[in-house]
Ligand code: SF4
C-alpha cells in the first residue's frame with residue numbers, strides 16, 4: 001500500500017511539473033554547460049591578479065592577502081623592483097604568487113585585505129583538474145596580460161567562457177576604506193585594462209562633493 005501511495009505522489013509531482021511547463025512557468029533547469037546562469041555580482045569565483053592601465057602590476061608583494069587567508073592557501077614572495085624597469089609602482093612586487101584552489105574556501109578575505117586591489121575574484125567557477133598540481137594557480141595563471149586578458153586553465157575548451165573572467169566580484173565596491181561612510185555604494189576600483197574596464201576610484205575632491213551632498217540630504 002505504501003509503495004502505491006509513493007507512486008501516486010510521484011505521478012502528482014510529474015504531472016504538476018508538466019502542467020507548469022505547459023503554462024509557460026518552466027522548465028526550471030537550464031542546459032548547462034551550453035547555457036549559464038547569470039551570477040550575482042558578489043559571486044566569488046577564481047581569482048585574478050590585476051594590472052594598472054599602464055601595464056604595471058598592482059601587487060606589491062606585501063603578503064597581507066596571505067596573512068588574512070583563513071585557509072592558509074596563498075603563498076607570496078616579494079622582490080625589490082628594478083628601479084630602471086619596475087614591475088609595480090611600489091618598492092616591491094610579488095614575484096611568486098600561488099593559490100592552492102583545493103584549500104580555498106572562496107571567502108574573499110584576501111580581496112578585502114589587499115591594499116592595492118591587486119587580487120580580485122571573477123565569476124569563473126569551472127576549475128576542475130585531473131591532478132592536484134594543476135589546482136595550484138601560479139602567478140602566470142593568475143596575472144592578467146597587459147590588455148586585461150587572463151590566462152585560462154583550459155584554453156582549448158570550447159566552452160571556456162572568458163567573459164566570466166572579466167566580471168569582478170563586488171566585494172570591494174560595497175566596503176568603505178577606513179570606514180568612511182561617503183564611500184558607501186561608490187565604485188571603489190582602481191583603473192584596470194581589459195574587458196572589465198573598471199573606472200578609477202574617485203579622488204578626494206570628488207569624495208568631498210559626495211560628503212557634502214550626503215550632508216545636504218541629511
Ligand atoms: S578566497 Fe579566502 S580562502 Fe581563498 S585565497 Fe582568498 S582568503 Fe584564502
Ligand code: SF4
Pocket residue numbers: 058059060061062063064065066076094113114115116117118119
Ligand atoms: S595581492 Fe595584494 S595583499 Fe597580496 S601580496 Fe599582492 S598587494 Fe599584497
